[in-house]
Amino acid sequence: MYFHPKTEQFWIIDYRIYDPDSDNKTKIDHVEEMVFNVVNKKKL
Numbered sequence: 001m002y003f004h005p006k007t008e009q010f011w012i013i014d015y016r017i018y019d020p021d022s023d024n025k026t027k028i029d030h031v032e033e034m035v036f037n038v039v040n041k042k043k044l
Contacts, residue, residue, distance in 0.1 A: 013038055 003010045014034045018027060 013042065 001010055002013050014037060016030045016034065018030065020026065
């Protein structure tokens, strides 16, 4: 989620559904991937 303090608006940039049984990823794995994608692919 991104929050703009001047306008007090927020945008959902990325989200995941946590399901460790199907993808074998931890919550930290998901966060790392989301941050990487925001920085490298979405260029935010």
